[in-house]
Structures are given as C-alpha cells and as structure tokens.
Amino acid sequence: xxxxxxxxxxxxxxxxxxxxxxxxxxxxxxxxxxxxxxxxxxxxxxxxxxxxxxxxxxxxxxxxxxxxxxxxxxxxxxxxxxxxxxxxxxxxxxxxxxxxxxxxxxxxxxxxxxxxxxxxxxxxxxxxxxxxxxxxxxxxxxxxxxxxxxxxxxxxxxxxxxxxxxxxxxxxxxxxxxxxxxxxxxxxxxxxxxxxxxxxxxxxxxxxxxxxxxxxxxxxxxxxxxxxxxxxxxxxxxxxxxxxxxxxxxxxxxxxxxxxxxxxxxxxxxxxxxxxxxxxxxxxxxxxxxxxxxxxxxxxxxxxxxxxxxxxxxxxxxxxxxx
Numbered sequence: 417x418x419x420x421x422x423x424x425x426x427x428x429x430x431x432x433x434x435x436x437x438x439x440x441x442x443x444x445x446x447x448x449x450x451x452x453x454x455x456x457x458x459x460x461x462x463x464x465x466x467x468x469x470x471x472x473x474x475x476x477x478x479x480x481x482x483x484x485x486x487x488x489x490x491x492x493x494x495x496x497x498x499x500x501x502x503x504x505x506x507x508x509x510x511x512x513x514x515x516x517x518x519x520x521x522x523x524x525x526x527x528x529x530x531x532x533x534x535x536x537x538x539x540x541x542x543x544x545x546x547x548x549x550x551x552x553x554x555x556x557x558x559x560x561x562x563x564x565x566x567x568x569x570x571x572x573x574x575x576x577x578x579x580x581x582x583x584x585x586x587x588x589x590x591x592x593x594x595x596x597x598x599x600x601x602x603x604x605x606x607x608x609x610x611x612x613x614x615x616x617x618x619x620x621x622x623x624x625x626x627x628x629x630x631x632x633x634x635x636x637x638x639x640x641x642x643x644x645x646x647x648x649x650x651x652x653x654x655x656x657x658x659x660x661x662x663x664x665x666x667x668x669x670x671x672x673x674x675x676x677x678x679x680x681x682x683x684x685x686x687x688x689x690x691x692x693x694x695x696x697x698x699x700x701x702x703x704x705x706x707x708x709x710x711x712x713x714x715x716x717x718x719x720x721x722x723x724x725x726x727x728x729x730x731x732x733x734x735x736x737x738x739x
Contacts, residue, residue, distance in 0.1 A: 443473045446622035447606045453626040454602045464539035468627035468639025469605045470597025471612070472646075473619035475590070480553070482616065487527040487553055492562040494523075494554040494570045496589035497531070497596065499547035499636055507548055510584045514552060514577050521573050522557045529553070537607035542599055547585070547636055554589075566591045568672070571703045572679045582687075585637040597639040602626050629689075638688075642695035644702065651690040658684050658693055672705035713737075 450469060481489045496514075500507040515525040531549040538546070554573075556566050567590050574589045588595040596609045606612050625640035628648075640646040651657070661684050670677050683700045684693045694715065701711040713733070720726055720734040 442622045443471065443612065443617060443619045446471055446473075446624045447612060450605065450624035450626055451603050453624075456626050456628060465542045465599055465601075465634075467599070467629045467634040468597065468625075468636075469600040469602050470595060470625055470639045470641050470646075471605060472588070472593055472595045472623040472641040472643075474621050475592060475594050476617050476619055479611075479614065479616050479618065484527065484529055484553060489526070489553060490555060492556070492566065492591060493526075494556070494566065494589060494591040495594050496552035496554065496570075496574070497587040497594055498550045498552060499585040499587060500550055501583045502548050506583060507550075510581045511550075511552075513581060514573075517576050518554055518573050521569060521576070522560070523569060523573065524555050526553050526555055532610045533608050534610060535608075537604050538600070542604075545599065545636065552589075562591060568703050571699065572673075572676055575680045578685070579682075587637075588643050590643070593643075595641055595643065597641065598636050599634055599639060638692065640691065642692055644698050645691065645695045647691040647694060651694065654690040654693060657697075658686070661697060670704035673703065677704070 450471070475495055477489075477491070477493070480493075480495065498510075498514075500510055511528060518525045529551045531551055533549065535543050535546070554570065556562075556569060560566050560569060570589045570591065574586050578584075578586065587597060596605070596612060598605070598608065600608060611617050623641045623646055625646035627634070627638070627640055629638070662682065665681050665683065668677060673680065680700055680703070684696045688696065698711055698715060701714070702708060706714075714737045717734050717738070718726070720731050723731075
C-alpha cells in the first residue's frame with residue numbers, strides 16, 4: 417500500500433485522519449492502514465510472531481538532525497538502516513568495514529545511532545531472533561550532487577559492503593528513503609520502533625506491507641518493503657530470471673556507472689527471496705540510468721504476444737526487450 421499527499425482522494429482529504437496528520441505525516445496514515453491488514457499477514461500457530469511488517473518513508477532529515485545533534489548533520493546526508501549480528505565484536509568489525517568502504521568511495525560515515533526500540537512490545541520468540549538495529553549517517557563530497565547522484569554512490573558502497581558481511585543486512589541506504597521493518601504482527605511495527613511514534617517524524621510518502629510468506633521462511637530481512645518495491649505473490653520463473661541476469665554481467669555496460677559497474681556485481685543476492693531478487697534487479701536498472709516506468713515494463717511485461725487490442729508500438733517495445 418502506497419500513501420502520498422498527491423494521491424489522496426477527496427474523501428480522505430476531508431477525513432479527520434488527514435486533517436489531523438497533515439500532508440507531511442503520511443506515515444501516520446500508512447501505519448493505520450497496515451494495522452488493518454491483519455487478514456493479509458502470516459503468523460505462527462500461536463499468533464505470537466508475524467511473517468513480517470514494514471514501512472518505507474521519505475527520510476525525515478529535520479528529525480534526525482534533532483535526535484543526532486552531536487553529529488552536526490548537514491542539509492544533505494544519507495541514512496543506512498542496518499540489521500547487525502548480536503555479537504558485539506562482529507558488529508564492531510562490520511561497522512568498521514562499512515566506514516572504511518565509505519571513505520574509500522569518497523564519503524564519510526559521521527556516526528552511528530542505535531535505533532530506539534520497545535522490546536516489550538514483541539513476544540520472547542520474536543525477540544530471540546531480533547538483530548542489533550543501528551542507523552549509519554553518511555555525508556558525501558560537496559562536489560557530488562544531492563539526490564539520485566548521491567544515492568548511486570551509496571548504492572555502490574552498499575554493494576561493496578554486502579558480500580564481505582553476510583551476517584549483516586542493510587534494509588536501506590539512501591539520502592531520500594528509509595525502511596523500518598521486522599518480524600512483527602501488524603500492530604507491533606509502530607509500538608516496536610519508537611521513531612514512528614514521534615510527532616516530528618514527518619514524511620510526504622509512505623509504503624507499508626504485511627507479509628504472508630510463500631516459498632521462503634519468514635525472517636527479519638525478508639520482511640517488506642525492500643528498497644524499491646513491496647510485492648505480493650510468487651515469481652515462479654525466479655531461477656531462470658536470476659540465471660539470465662548472472663550470465664549477462666560479463667557484457668553489461670552503463671554510461672552512468674561507467675567503470676564502477678563492477679562494484680555492483682553480483683546484481684542479485686542469491687540468498688534473497690524472489691521479491692528481494694526482483695528488487696535487486698530494479699534497483700540496479702534504476703542506478704544504471706533507466707527510467708522507472710521503462711524498467712518496470714521490462715521486468716514485469718504485460719501478456720502482449722496475443723493481445724490484438726495492444727497498439728503495435730507497445731508490442732514492438734515488449735518484443736525488443738524480450739531478447
């Protein structure tokens with residue numbers, strides 16, 4: 417479910433919910449939506465652990481500048497949401513590795529924040545698998561343009577970091593969006609992450625999802641949203657799709673990423689779910705310079721071959737990209 421101020425129907429704009437929250441508190445509306453999606457969410461037999469619930473929002477830069485005042489964050493910065501191992505030594509090693517990689521790529525990890533949570537809101541079983549959750553704050557070279565250019569650099573930093581730290585999962589690393597998620601029941605997302613309860617945690621967009629796992633077991637990292645998508649259903653061609661992407665890496669090229677494209681390989685994380693692999697691919701195409709609509713049409717084509725009502729130009733697009 418996606419919520420944005422530009423999408424709100426007139427009836428909702430007049431509702432008490434919208435007037436109360438205002439157009440920059442779409443996260444509040446989104447949380448209320450996901451809390452009403454219990455019938456769409458999987459859970460264990462005792463009803464104590466959910467398959468996964470999450471929210472993706474616009475980064476509330478002013479909020480983070482307030483709660484991390486000691487870091488003296490500039491107007492533009494990136495935020496990473498990390499699931500670290502509980503072992504302190506392993507966590508410190510992963511943090512140091514990330515800092516080194518960021519510096520090597522021309523950015524600076526200015527500090528870390530342990531994400532404030534309420535463990536009492538989860539069952540003992542859910543907390544037993546809970547990772548150590550931290551946020552990293554990253555600044556860039558002043559010559560790097562804010563927005564998508566900065567996000568491309570953060571993407572490459574994450575892709576370099578991930579293969580060397582498989583016990584660590586990066587939910588998001590961006591200067592524009594952030595993901596809060598986990599193995600929750602639908603009403604536990606808001607109560608577990610205390611950030612989401614704060615009045616000045618503002619965002620103009622929000623995506624929420626409650627998971628019912630199909631071909632992979634539930635886990636904290638497999639909760640949705642991912643970095644670009646959330647997805648219901650099962651992709652029954654995933655092995656073939658992933659294999660074709662791997663085989664293409666030898667010949668891939670991008671005028672945007674240039675010689676740095678190798679840093680993004682492997683494009684697909686083989687230990688992810690089918691939805692995660694789709695998200696990997698969409699993110700790679702976007703960071704390589706593809707238009708969002710075009711990338712989605714290439715990845716999720718309509719049934720075009722026998723559609724006599726589709727115009728020829730659109731059929732030609734699908735036929736060309738089917739290669």
